[in-house]
Amino acid sequence: MNFTDSLWLSIEAIYSKILAHPFVQGLTDGSLDESAFRFYAIQDALYLQDFARGLAILGAKADSDDDFLMFCDHASNAILVERSMHDSFFKAWQLTSEQVYNTPPAPNCLLYTSYLLRVALGLPYYEAVGAFLPCYWIYWQVGKELVQKGSVNPLYQQWIDTYASDEFEAVVKAVLPVMDNLALGLTQPQKEAVKHHFIITSKMEYLFWDMGYHQQEWEV
Numbered sequence: 001m002n003f004t005d006s007l008w009l010s011i012e013a014i015y016s017k018i019l020a021h022p023f024v025q026g027l028t029d030g031s032l033d034e035s036a037f038r039f040y041a042i043q044d045a046l047y048l049q050d051f052a053r054g055l056a057i058l059g060a061k062a063d064s065d066d067d068f069l070m071f072c073d074h075a076s077n078a079i080l081v082e083r084s085m086h087d088s089f090f091k092a093w094q095l096t097s098e099q100v101y102n103t104p105p106a107p108n109c110l111l112y113t114s115y116l117l118r119v120a121l122g123l124p125y126y127e128a129v130g131a132f133l134p135c136y137w138i139y140w141q142v143g144k145e146l147v148q149k150g151s152v153n154p155l156y157q158q159w160i161d162t163y164a165s166d167e168f169e170a171v172v173k174a175v176l177p178v179m180d181n182l183a184l185g186l187t188q189p190q191k192e193a194v195k196h197h198f199i200i201t202s203k204m205e206y207l208f209w210d211m212g213y214h215q216q217e218w219e220v
């Protein structure tokens, strides 16, 4: 079994809860309140800015030029995806860039991006790759799952199509072997450290959708 297969097995219960979450369910059956989706999309634009910076740090830490090129490419792509949201979703809602960028990050968004950046900046390369993997992998799996049902809402369908696309599949399939190759040189405790981050950020993926569903506010 590949190391990444064992990682996925470790989050099966979390992944099931993600698929069952009313936010995710509501994307296909249309029951998701569009104001919750809008809240999520704005937070995701903020998330992608930090995610891209984290990927650039991974690129800088990479131990091969191939990994460097890949993570830098993914970093710039995350910003391009974020920008395309302004031409699609935000335009549909007549939201200006200022309105998006002046929105404070919700607690779960800040929690997630802060964790990613802490691991990217402060911990070894292989641990950071483990922390970033769920961002890729869970979205691809969710996209593939939801595209089978499709959505009654064209905006939700557009979102689903992005993550079920061949382009996104190629991105995920490029990053998984990086983790598997790194794992070949890791001790058991080092692999446990990777799995630890993988599980935490998988939980944060759940929390991110939950944040959108409840339009999470700062309590104070």
Ligand SMILES: Cc1ncc(CO)c(N)n1
Pocket: 044, 047, 048, 134, 135, 136, 139, 205, 208
């Ligand atoms: C929260 C979150 N995780 C993963 C992705 C996909 O990169 C995204 N756009 N947003």
